[in-house]
Amino acid sequence: MAVAGVVRALKVTSWALVALGFLLLATGILSGVWAWVYIAVVVAMSITEWVLRDREEVRQERAHQPHAE
Numbered sequence: 001m002a003v004a005g006v007v008r009a010l011k012v013t014s015w016a017l018v019a020l021g022f023l024l025l026a027t028g029i030l031s032g033v034w035a036w037v038y039i040a041v042v043v044a045m046s047i048t049e050w051v052l053r054d055r056e057e058v059r060q061e062r063a064h065q066p067h068a069e
Contacts, residue, residue, distance in 0.1 A: 007052050007053050010049040011049055014042055017038075021035075021039070021042065
């Protein structure tokens with residue numbers, strides 16, 4: 001279940017970064033190029049979470065399927 005823990009951590013961290021990003025944008029601390037870098041990091045984390053979750057689902061489906069011989 002190590003993958004589930006990583007997926008959960010990525011999901012929580014991504015949402016926390018989104019909230020922090022909105023706060024930084026509203027205060028004017030985050031702007032310009034750094035805003036785009038920040039968005040790219042959050043998107044990369046989300047994509048990583050989706051890929052890991054999908055791979056884990058496929059792995060679990062294959063584990064439950066009977067082997068055809």
